[in-house]
Amino acid sequence: MLLKLNCKKALIPVVLLVLATVFETGCSSGGSSNLTNTTTSTGSSFVVGTDAPMASVASFSVVVSGISATDSNGNTVQLISGSPTVDFARYNGLQTLLDMNDVNAGTYSNVAITLGAATIGYLDTSGGGAPTIQTMTATFPNSPEVVTIPLDTPLVVAASGAPAGLRVDFDLRKSIQVDSSGQITGQVTPTFNVKAVTNSDGGAYIDEFDAAVVAAPAAGAQSFTVQGPHGRQFTVNVSGQTEWDGDASLSALTSSSIVQISGALDRADATIDADEVTILSQSGFYAAGQVTYVTPATGAASSFDLYVRGLLPTTTGLTLGQIAQIDLSGSENYSIYWMHGPLAQFLFNQSGLVPGQHVAVGGPASGATNAQDVSVKRVTLRHWGYNGTIVAGSVNAGNDTFQMTVNGFAGLLVPGNVTVYVTDKTQFRDGLTSMGDVEGSANVRVVGLLLKDPVSGNLVLVAHYVDALS
Numbered sequence: 163m164l165l166k167l168n169c170k171k172a173l174i175p176v177v178l179l180v181l182a183t184v185f186e187t188g189c190s191s192g193g194s195s196n197l198t199n200t201t202t203s204t205g206s207s208f209v210v211g212t213d214a215p216m217a218s219v220a221s222f223s224v225v226v227s228g229i230s231a232t233d234s235n236g237n238t239v240q241l242i243s244g245s246p247t248v249d250f251a252r253y254n255g256l257q258t259l260l261d262m263n264d265v266n267a268g269t270y271s272n273v274a275i276t277l278g279a280a281t282i283g284y285l286d287t288s289g290g291g292a293p294t295i296q297t298m299t300a301t302f303p304n305s306p307e308v309v310t311i312p313l314d315t316p317l318v319v320a321a322s323g324a325p326a327g328l329r330v331d332f333d334l335r336k337s338i339q340v341d342s343s344g345q346i347t348g349q350v351t352p353t354f355n356v357k358a359v360t361n362s363d364g365g366a367y368i369d370e371f372d373a374a375v376v377a378a379p380a381a382g383a384q385s386f387t388v389q390g391p392h393g394r395q396f397t398v399n400v401s402g403q404t405e406w407d408g409d410a411s412l413s414a415l416t417s418s419s420i421v422q423i424s425g426a427l428d429r430a431d432a433t434i435d436a437d438e439v440t441i442l443s444q445s446g447f448y449a450a451g452q453v454t455y456v457t458p459a460t461g462a463a464s465s466f467d468l469y470v471r472g473l474l475p476t477t478t479g480l481t482l483g484q485i486a487q488i489d490l491s492g493s494e495n496y497s498i499y500w501m502h503g504p505l506a507q508f509l510f511n512q513s514g515l516v517p518g519q520h521v522a523v524g525g526p527a528s529g530a531t532n533a534q535d536v537s538v539k540r541v542t543l544r545h546w547g548y549n550g551t552i553v554a555g556s557v558n559a560g561n562d563t564f565q566m567t568v569n570g571f572a573g574l575l576v577p578g579n580v581t582v583y584v585t586d587k588t589q590f591r592d593g594l595t596s597m598g599d600v601e602g603s604a605n606v607r608v609v610g611l612l613l614k615d616p617v618s619g620n621l622v623l624v625a626h627y628v629d630a631l632s
Contacts, residue, residue, distance in 0.1 A: 219346075224480075229276075231272070232271050234271055236362075241261075246260065250332055259427075309354055373390045385397050418443075419444055453575075479535070496512070514613065549568075549572070582622075588628060606629060
């Protein structure tokens with residue numbers, strides 16, 4: 163099979179924001195430094211990641227052995243702890259919290275990113291039936307691969323004052339090499355664009371963070387503790403403004419709950435202030451990713467194939483980067499992230515599943531020991547980014563709609579054109595400020611909810627973000 167790369171642009175930004183407020187809540191530091199002054203002031207750092215995958219590429223999974231910053235005297239601090247494996251094609255326009263550490267205050271002029279073993283996964287639709295995932299080993303020019311980037315504007319981390327940070331763009335289109343026929347070769351030459359950012363940058367917001375609840379909250383508490391995918395624990399604050407999806411509530415959380423959180427890092431103590439919380443599982447297992455095939459194609463689904471991008475715990479029969487078959491009994495609880503009330507049940511249910519949707523499923527771990535026979539209790543529709551080309555003449559500012567042809571990885575799953583609905587909550591980014599700018603932008607990424615109109619059966623996309631792509 164020849165894998166053609168037809169996207170115009172596919173940048174994968176990983177956003178690193180170094181919080182310069184003194185961290186007093188006891189978050190252990192996983193960072194290291196060769197500074198010898200034991201009285202050096204420290205601030206906390208956190209790492210937020212997002213991305214935009216290239217055409218047909220389902221995953222680019224790589225061990226990130228280190229991300230460090232160095233000052234003019236050669237003193238170095240590590241911005242991440244351990245060696246997490248990061249899938250740079252997972253979030254597509256959404257941002258997630260990757261790590262948080264203490265770092266020494268200073269002025270840093272260079273960043274070094276060290277990459278280890280990596281694999282490339284792509285969707286194979288050549289069989290005519292349910293798509294499959296093919297993988298190949300990625301090869302770097304060096305092993306390990308260290309990319310050093312000088313900063314045009316230094317990163318200044320202060321023990322007090324405004325937070326500072328870095329925005330790191332991994333350009334997947336330029337990094338993954340292809341031959342003259344357009345087929346991926348497996349050769350990867352990492353290409354990064356890095357710049358310093360301010361604490362008010364939108365990259366500080368956490369669109370989605372999946373984590374396991376450590377213990378049931380105490381009576382009267384307004385916070386709970388979670389453990390993220392890489393083992394680090396975080397405190398999540400809730401308030402009267404926090405929205406809970408479905409039947410979720412603070413009192414419903416137990417040590418078996420797995421949740422999705424949206425919010426911002428609290429600048430006073432580096433905890434997470436939650437805007438939205440949903441329970442993905444109440445029985446200790448969840449998986450998230452792309453719906454690649456639904457059986458039957460119309461009517462109430464009896465099963466669907468899920469390309470697994472997220473998984474907790476990782477000790478079940480499912481595997482990250484592979485396809486699992488999710489069996490449905492009709493008794494599952496369906497919900498939509500960031501949408502509440504009976505309308506959510508009307509728009510997304512057993513008959514509303516379609517290829518291309520990004521969903522999370524949850525249930526007992528005992529029902530996930532066999533990847534070809536997974537039983538679940540919850541199915542949650544989530545936001546994801548869809549790259550596409552605007553259909554000429556389709557922009558209707560009066561109705562706040564336009565049509566686009568989806569391309570890239572999701573374009574292999576979503577046939578025909580999709581109608582995009584813009585709401586008063588939609589945010590325009592990367593050079594777009596309103597619907598008036600959409601008309602002149604041929605290529606966009608719409609981050610939102612892919613739904614099947616229950617009346618017409620047509621696909622629609624409710625936009626959370628609309629980004630310009632050059």
